[in-house]
Amino acid sequence: MKYSKYLILSDYDGTLSREGLILPEREKEAINEFVSQGGTFAVATGRGFREIGGVFEDTPINAPSILWNGALVMDIKNKKLIKSYPLEGDVKGMLRDIEESFPDTIIQVQCMSEDFTVYFGDCEDELREGLKQFSDIGVNAEDHFIDFFKTLTNKLVTLEEINEPIYKFLIVGGIDRMKELKEYLLEKYDSLGYLIVSSAPFNVEVNSLQASKGQAGDFLKKEYFKDREYTVIALGDGENDIDALKRADYSFAANNASNEIKAAADYVLKENLGVIRQVLNFIDSSLR
Template sequence: MKRYQDFFLISDIDGTLANNEHRVSEKNKEAIADFVAQGGHFAVATGRTQRNVVPYMTGLTINAPCILYNGGALYSWQEKRFLKTKHLESRELAGFLRHCIALFPQMCIEVFTHEQLYVITDPANVDEHMIREKQEFTYAALDDILDKTWIKIILCDSHENLLASRAILSLFHLEDKTNNFFSAVTYLEIVANHVSKGNMLGELLKIPGFHGKKIIAAGDFQNDIEMLQIADCGVAPENAQDDVKKIANVIAVNNDEDLIHDIVYRIIPTLL
């Protein structure tokens, strides 16, 4: 019997697995490899896509399906294919997005599909984070992508404008048709109703081989809360939002101090 064969560790990337230099430390990689070698399962749960997650996956030992698009998709890293996706109804959102474009001229709106990331706002507003990370994207008019299959939307603007945008969802009767959350102070994400990292984790655990595992989940922001709540042990790094720390079972070191190493060698042994 291997030491960690009954455990499944799943981690957010930004602010959790990755440090503030946007890298996964060698100590974290080594800890994950050791955890998997001793029978554990490891995966990531992130708002990123199967493409822009790639820089963080080099050297990681992944042996379980990963949650992408903040719960919009379950993806097999080994097989390079989607196992499950949950879609938005693009035409139901069109009026809301047109309203946002008119009301907030500085906003950047990003629409994510399986194949492509589209920016449907003025090129002058493009999100600097996308440029810095060299994300591939295409400018498009909203009407030209309505027949695409949408997985999620990101509104990028000041927090004040995003709060106002969130309130506008109800004017278009979308509050019961979508889910929304902040993944950063300047990012409001919109996904299909009931979509979240936590919901998709529940779907993952129905897969044979994962049902009944003891779940350790780590995350730092609002979009991680549900995932931490349904885990057997929810871990928040010291740098996490206060709301995340309040619901976590354990507060660990911050993401600059090899958080996953701390979980594997200090926290999980207490759960054996």
């Protein structure tokens, strides 16, 4: 079959979809065609299994998914955990530091049992303003804000109530404050084994240094699928995609990506065309 040598690793938000937890029909159709012709498809996202599983319920993902920026590698169809990289060290101390130094933020931690919001500062207006950028790429900013805000207020707990490993944590707030926060964390914690990135201007995400989409993609190619010889094609639009874009055999940046992301990729996807369809056209015209 014509796509049997190819493994596609695609980012979700801003790349495959700009409609929240709705996968556009044209992407579903192209993924179905790719897989039916022998291709192997996996999603590589900052989201977790509780969110992303439902999105691809009727779409044939036939490789383990890369979740929480690479902190988990999981077969989401069968809910089987394959690889995991929890945060180590004094994670709660780091979170308390952020709460004290940046009180105008919201902090959410990702655990296997649930996503918990452990600090809820006053940044609602700034966050709403930051999300307005999405109105320029086809997403209603207010609807996006309401949906996003619901996820942040769903499980409010104290840090002391969490007694399980934390795999990733997310800090959101005003765009200018996120720039300050990221600089602060990079200066203070970057050398302690943490990967500190942003997937959008209004957030900062913290993972284990071992957890990145690129490293997880390498695990799939070199270990999980070690008996197959794949050409890996990666797609993304954010800073948390750069590692995967650089490690792939071929890489595509979304049209809405920043210049930094586009520079990390081999090609830039066109606007208003299905992204997976463009990749299939590339394979058909350039790689076969």
